[in-house]
Every structure is written in C-alpha cells, then in structure tokens.
Amino acid sequence: MEKWARVLVLVICLSPAMVECMVRQYKFNIVMKNTTRLCATKPIVTVNGKFPGPTLVAREGDTVLVKVANHVKYNVSIHWHGIRQLRTGWADGPAYITQCPIKPGQNFIYNFTITGQRGTLWWHAHILWLRATVHGAIVILPKRGEWWKSDVEAVVNEALKSGFVPNVSDTHTINGHPGPLSTCSSKSSSKDGFTLKVKRGKTYMLRIINAALNEELFFKIAKHRLTVVEVDATYVKPFKTNTMVIAPGQTTNVLLTADRSTGNYLVSVSPFMDSPIEVDNVTATATVQYSGTLASSPTTLINPPPQNATPVATNFTDSLRSLNSKLYPTNVPLTADHSLLFTISLGINPCPTCPSGNRAVAGINNVSFIMPTTSLLQAHFFNLSGVFTDDFPGNPPVAFNYTGGTPPLNNLHTMIGTRLYRLAYNSTVQVVLQGTGLLAPENHPIHLHGFNFFVVGRGLGNFDPKKDPKKFNFIDPVERNTIGVPSGGWSAIRFRADNPGVWFLHCHLEVHTMWGLKMAFVVDNGKGPDESLLPPPSDLPTC
Template sequence: MVRLLLALALLLVGRLADAATVKYTFTVGSMQINQLCSTTSIIAVNGQLPGPSIEVNEGDAVEVKVINNSPYNVTIHWHGVLQLMTPWADGPSLVSQCPIQPSGSYTYRFGVPGQEGTLWWHAHSSFLRATVYGAFIVRPRAGNAYPFPAPDMEVPIVLGEWWNRNVVDVESDALLAGQLPAQSDAFTVNGKTGLLYPCANDTFTAVVEPNARVLLRVINAGLNSHLFFKVAGHNFTVVAVDAGYTSNLNTDTLVLAPGQTVDALVDTAAAPGSYYMAVQAHDTMSPLTFAASDTTTATAILQYNGTSTSPPAMPAMPSSSDAATANAFYFGLRGLGTPAVPSPVDVSMTIELGLGQLPCDPSQTRCNGTAAAAAMNGVSFRLPGPQASLLGAHANGLAGVFTADFPDGPPPSGTAMAVGTKVRKVSFNSVVEIVLQNPSAVPTENHPIHLHGFNFFVLAQGVGPFTPASVAYNLVDPVARNTIAVPGGGWAVIRFVANNPGMWFFHCHLDPHVPMGLGMVFHVDSGTTPGSTLPPPPANWVGVCDAQSYAAAAAAEVAPAPALSPAPAPALAPASAPGPANSPRAAAGSPVIPPRAVDHKPSPNLPQHRDGGLPSSRSTAGPRAAGHLTGLLCIILLLFVLHQHKA
C-alpha cells in the first residue's frame, strides 16, 4: 500500500512539473526608428518592433506585467487566447477592463490549457496596434508531439504595416474628419520593410540549413490589409491556422486577413541560394476606386546557410484583386475532425455587416455633414463612455452602460443605422450558430471578424447570396478559427459553444472599422455549477474607471499576488493503446489521449487533439485543476506520514 501511494504521488508530481508559470515584463514607451528615409517616433514594447515573443507550453500559466511609460492609455489583448474563466485578462479597452493609464501598470494573469500553435498579442486601444504587437507561441508540453513531422527549426514571421507618422495622429485625423484613415506607407516583415523600398538599409533574413523542414509561424499583425505571402522557389504545407491544427493543405501562396495566423512547413530542398519572402496586399475593396491602397511589396530573405544573399530570387505574386486565389485558400482549409461539431443549435443568428454613413458627431470637428460608419444588424456599436468597462458595469451592477437587446437578425431593408452599445446575452453552454452576411452593397470589402474568448467552427462559406436550401454544411472536419474572413458580397456560417462566462467582443479586425461601429459583444452567463461560475475578479483589475478604483488597483498591483497555477497535463494512455486510424501520433506509436467525458458540450474551445480524442476535463477546467491535483497529492502524502507514524 505504501509503495502504491508513493508511486501515485511521484506520478502526480511529474504531471505538475510538466507545466510552469512563465513571467514577462512589458514596458510600453516611445522609441525612434529609421524607416523609409525618415526617423519616426513610435510606441513599442521593450524598445522592440515587433515586441518580445511570448513562448510557453500548453498548460502553462502566464503572467505579464505591463508598465505604461507612454503618453497614451493602453491595453494588451492576447489574440486567440481563450481566457477560460479569466475574462478580465482579455484586454480590449472598455470591454473587459479600463485602460492602463500613463505611468500606470497592470499584471495580466491567465493560463493556456488545451491550446497549441501560433497566436499573438497586440494593443487593443486606438491605432497603437500598428507598433505594439508580437508573437505568442504555444508549443506542446513535454512528452507531446506535433501532429505533423517534427520541424528542424521554427521561424516566426510577423507581418505589419508602417506609417511615416504617429499612428495615433493618423487615427485621430480620420475620426475628426469622419473619413477612412490614410493607407500605410509600407508593409514590414518582423519590423523591417526589406530592400525594395526607398532608403532601405535592412531586411529580415532567416538562415536555414539545406534539406531541412522549417516551420514558419506567420502572423498578419497589419491594421488594414489582407496579405498574400510567398517564398520564391518553395511551396507550403499548411498544418494549422489560428492555433488550430488542420489537415495538410499544399499551396504556394498563404493568405492572411488581419488578425489571422498560419503555421506552414517549408522543405528547403531547392538549389542552395537566397530566396525572397514577399508580402503584398490583397485588395478586397469593391469598387477598387473607393479607397487608395498600399500597392508596395515588403520582402525578407530565406537564405540557405553558406550561400550569398545576393541576388535573391523573387516569387511571382498574385494580382492585388485576385479573389480566386484567396478564396481557394480559405475555402480549402479542413480541420482534423475532432472534437465533433456541437449540436443541436440553441441560438441561431444572422448578422449582416454593413458600411454606410451617419450624421457627424459633435466631437468630429472636421466632419462635413456625414461620417463614414459601419454596423452589425443596423447597430453601429459604440464603446461605453469612460466611466466603466462593459465587464466592470456587469460585475458592479451599473445601469445605463449597455443594453442587452442586440438583434438576432438584420433590420428591414432601407432601415437607417442606429448608434448603440448593445450586447447579446447568451446562457452558459448554449450552442450558437451565426450566419455572417456581407451584402453586395457599394462599397463592400472582405471583413475579418474576430471573436474573443472562443474558437468557432467554420461550417460553410461562399460568395453571392446566402441561400440556406442550397448550402452544404461541413459537419465532419470543419476548420476551427478565431478570425474569419467574410468575402465581400459573400457569407460565412460559424458555430461555437458559449462555455466561457464573460463579456466577449465580436468585431471586424480592420482597425478603422471598430470606431466606425462594426462590432458587438456577447455576454455569456455563468453556469449553475462551481466550475462554470465566474470567480471574483483579481484585486488589481480596474473595471470601473474612476479614481478610487484606479487607486485600489494600484495598491493591489504592488502587493504580492498569488500566482496563477499551471494546468496539469492530461493523463496519457499507455504507448501501446490503439488510436484512430488517422492519428499521426497513434501511427507513430506515441502515447495518445483517450476520449473521456467532459462537462462541456463538444466545442472548438476544447482543443482538436492530434489523436482524435477529447481532452480531459482537467484541461478545460483551467488553472484551478492544478489546485485539485495538489490537494490530492497532499492527502496521499498525509496518508503516507500517518502510516509511517503507526509503524
């Protein structure tokens, strides 16, 4: 009996040791950077562009202290991190928190249970996202493998946009005039424009070994532009998007809407030499004359070790309006087929995306009669006033901050847009299906719609009118995403399980469209069990934006705070356990995670595991599970001590 207890204790200790608490400090401040023949002052994190990469393993706890030394309010959003039971760490200003004021700080604490792949982080306040961003990489924990051949090396590729001006001024000028902002002056790869621009003196170079397998982690951190990405002389095998594993998709062109990520394998089997990695805009606006576009091309270099960087080969890029290439990429993605698509549907919505005009607001002092506007179902969304965030208003019972009457369908044709702060309340564990319609109005463009707090299945998408009778849903192996590119004049159908209580922003990731009103918020209720009930927020969180709340949070920020416990590793079956026929790990004889009962309905929030099984309920419970496991370990050790005492 004693030996059994000790063996069990050692096993539990090993499982806890797999996860860690990973800590970072982000100092947001001004820096000077030389780009495009001029010196520009930008806001950045730790004096870097892009900012530092966060690198963790699945199940780790993450702690990031953000110190705001800039002259602007700022928040940080962890794009694609589910924030299970930690909505106050999500980051959108005045949705999940009040902004971090100049000279202030806030420590974000959250976990990443059940997530693997490439995510990213960025400012979620004004146009600061143009320079305040970085990669967020979640690798499998020790003992787990990728569901594809292991890469020999990994290269993060963060694509961005560059302005030769203060980006806050770029946005402010547009808002005051009620117009779209000026287009960027250049694109960037890992903060560098490449050698095709005027005065270019620097380019990002990835040095690789010949005959190697390279995993490119590609992120579109741009504000306004859909992007084509190619590498001369090489093809891609796409293995994941938005930190969700996919079936292999072979292509020579990656397409990324703002906010999206792609993991792609590249075999360096070409003739030794140097090859351009090229980035160019995919212009989705119709008509194309409605707004000026950035038609430039950014480059980086893929250089085989031991060869010269000059002259690199250049890939043939698609035309900027090549919707066929973009749609072939988006529509061709498939998931691994697990977990199952949730059903039946409890909440069915149709959300129509619209661009238009509204009368100028009194604050728009340079506006001439009407201002550019956008809406979902005729509601042009406005963030609440500076008195409280939406989550803070809910947590503190403040009335008049928002209304819970966002409509489930579009208004009658011809109805004018209406301004409002409307949310859609959803019961815990409801299955929500949304038909996103992007009508063929003038103007129209592809809208990348991002959902905070959840992944969703993409069941169908297409161009032209949405006709339910003729649409075939993919209920077998749909891809899971957190950001969906809805084609101009087209549609997409998504489905998710509302199993994460909080206030969750659902908005266009073209940054100018957010202040124009292209967004709404899902308010997901707590469930009826302790594990589905939102716990009290941390003491350093500011949900109500008054001086008293900021002072109390500042005091809590400097006081010692309990660290967020890492999530335990899922229990693994013996290596000899059979796995599904299409399981890469099972085929390789690796340990597999067997299917097991969970408290939630099947959901893309539960990771699509490589072996086809569902994660254990401990994975979905998040950091609390580590506490339960620690308690069990203590009981075992106590029993051991008592046994020894009796002996």
C-alpha cells in the first residue's frame, strides 16, 4: 500500500467520532492587508492577515468553534461551505438568510459539529463579493482507524449602477500566486509562483478548491495522471484522469504519484466556458518540482484544454460515481414527495436609473430573489410576519423551449420577491435544474446549503419528464453540495429534507447571485427536540 507523503491544500481563486469528540477553537480576525502579491494598489480584506485565509483542520465528530472579529468597514458573515449544519442553521453563515451580518467592530462565535463528513470543504465570506479574498480550506480528517487589485466592493457597486456585467478579473491564482504567465507577478515569492516539491516514488494527496468568483476551471499537471478519490467531502469510486474540471464552490481530492524523472513539471489552471461569455482567459500556473532538480533544469510545459472543451469536462463529470460501499452506502431517495422544475435564467428588467434604461437580472422560475433586511432563519424561528412568503413556484410560470428557439419576450423580465419553498421534515425532494438560453446558454454551478444531494441525472436540451427519469442512476450517483448545470442542459438532484431550518440555494457565480439567481427552502421541525431547530446563540448578530 502506498503511503501519502504529505497533504497539500490548493486554493484556486480569482485575483481583482469512534473517538472522543474534540472541540477545535479558532479565531478569525477580519482585517485589511496591503499586498504586493497581486499588484495590489489598495489593501484587501483578509482573515488573520493571510490570503488565502487559514486552513481549519478538524476530525469527523469534532465540534468547531470559530470566533470571528470584524475589524473592517464592511459587514461580514462566514459560510462553512458544505458543512451539514444539523439543527445548527444559525452557524451556516449567509447574510440575511440565517443571520444578520457581523457589523464593523462586532464579534460572533460560529459553533457547529462535523457529522458524517470527511475530506475537503472550504469556508468563505457570504455577503456581496468579499469571498474574492476572504476564503480558505477546511480539512476534515476521518475517524481514527480509517485576490483582487481593486476594491471588489467598488467593482460591484459600479456594476450595480450601470446595470450590467462587472469587469472580469485580470488573472487566476494558485495558493495566492498567479505564476509567470500573468502580467501580475508574485513579488512575495519566486517568479515562477507556487512550487510543490515532491520525491520520486511518493504519492501525494492534493486538496483542490475552486474559490473563483465566476468561472469553472480545468486543472492539469504536465505528464502526470491524477486519481480522483473524493468530491465535496464524499468518497467516490477512484478513477484516473489527465484533466479535471471543477466549478466554483466545489472541492476535489486527487492522488498524485511522483512517477516521472527528476525535473520541473508545469501545473495549469485555465477557464472552462463553452458559451460566448467574456471571462478571464489567463492561465494560472504552478510547478511540481522533484527533489534533486537542478536550478537550471527546464520546466516540462503543458497545453491547457481549449476554453470550450466541453467533451473533456463532460467526460470528467460522467466519471464521478459514489463509492456505495457497506461502510459508505448511497442512500439516494427512490421516491420524491416534491418533484420540482427550476429554470435557471438570465434576463433584463427595466431600470430608469441605469444608463441604458435596463438592468441585467437572473432568476429561478422567473423570480429574482430580493435579500431581506431581517435574517430569514430568525423570521422563521420567531414566526415574524412580512419578511418572506412560502409561495416560491415549484415550476416555471410559462413552459417554452428552454434551450432553443425564440423565447417569449416577457420571459426576459423577472418578478422580484423574497419567496421560499416550504418542505415538511424528512420529505424527499427532486429538483431538476434546467438551464436556459434566454440571453446565452451558460454553465451554472448551483450550491445547496444544509444538505448533500445525489446527482441522479443530467443531459442536454430540455428535460423530458417521461423519458429522462427512466435513465436516472439510483445505484451509485455522485453525492455533492454543488452541481454544475451544463450549458444548454439540465441536472437532476435528490435529497431528504432531514435538517430543519432555512437553507439557501444559489448559483455560485457571484455575478449571477448578485443579479438574483437564488432562492431558499424552509424546512419545518419534525417530531420532538431531536428533529427541531436549536434556539439561536446568545451572541447572534442583530440587523
């Protein structure tokens, strides 16, 4: 059996217990930090002065306490992406969904227990676009025995005034370094960016996180094959690949065996976008360096996949299967109490104050979600009226050819509202996420808070409710918390609503979330205290 020589956390981002339960305590100080690494002309918001932020390491079954102290001028909240907050929705983190944000000068302690999860997840700010620099990794060990050179808020505010797309970033980074292909050099380290030093014959586990704001990414290492073993903190049937694709919000663990001759090998991170949308097309690079390599040794280069390499991305996605073993069974719901069709769309609404008279919008089932001024979870727990309604449509208001032809003109406009969809405790849910081509077909990584779900099917074109379910995979569908809805296609997911509270569902492309591509489920309490939401912590921020 091969031994893992080390564990490496790779955070890819845009720059502009059978054992006793342990309590892990961390302190996050949200501060402004000057940096030259990204050619910064202004300070960036960081955690404990680090970019990326500190890595949290815990073990399955541990209770984690994180004290967040806000020392910057912005409101802040932190989301523990992929952590199943079982009855502890107060610690989930999305601003105005489960909590009021932490105001400047205030503190809040996030308190949650890691249950039934192991692998790699991540944490990030969950208010406006602060996650551009406020993010980091979460490493969950199994039980024993098993940046941006401008102020991102200014970028967002300018886009909101214009009504259209914010400026794209200038580069990508790997562990905070863009590499030599970028015009923005890594002045705080070598000119070649991040370097992973390896020993021939050893096997390394890479924990890969896509923290990019708006782009799916390809990941390759020259002359090496990667063995995929886990996604979103759930094990998968291992398989080998030359190229992996990872959407914003997703995490993937791969094994890298150092089986090549001594030398330097390029690592590349490049965008995947199979529709005519403007993206940052600069490839970030790093280096895998074998021990004993001379300083004068050349680097073996690599050709990243074309930006529109859909077959490469599809082949990777179709290879993902749950482990489905005795120890880690795949408990996919075989029936659905709720069968929902959610159309994921972009559109245009009138805007008298915008220069063009229009504003870009996004929505689910023609609803652009409006963020409340009171936390939805507080409104639900205390039964506050007037904060939200529970009439979110389970199907699109107008059926049409979602991925082709000329759409009805009125479908380019969306209605606005803070509308939730109510679920009974322990009910089973199927959601078909249908991509559309109202403006242009585009990939959408959709993240569900509070639950893992099973991806039982996906395809191109319009979902056919009679034919497509016959091809669903109920044996070993991959289990995730973030799924990419293919450009001009659909993805079908299933989950059991066994976690009471209010749970956000949104596109993890920040530009689309900003435009309203989001909604929330409200899950009622079940029978008795073990099936009920816990009361809020005493230091929960107020709005």
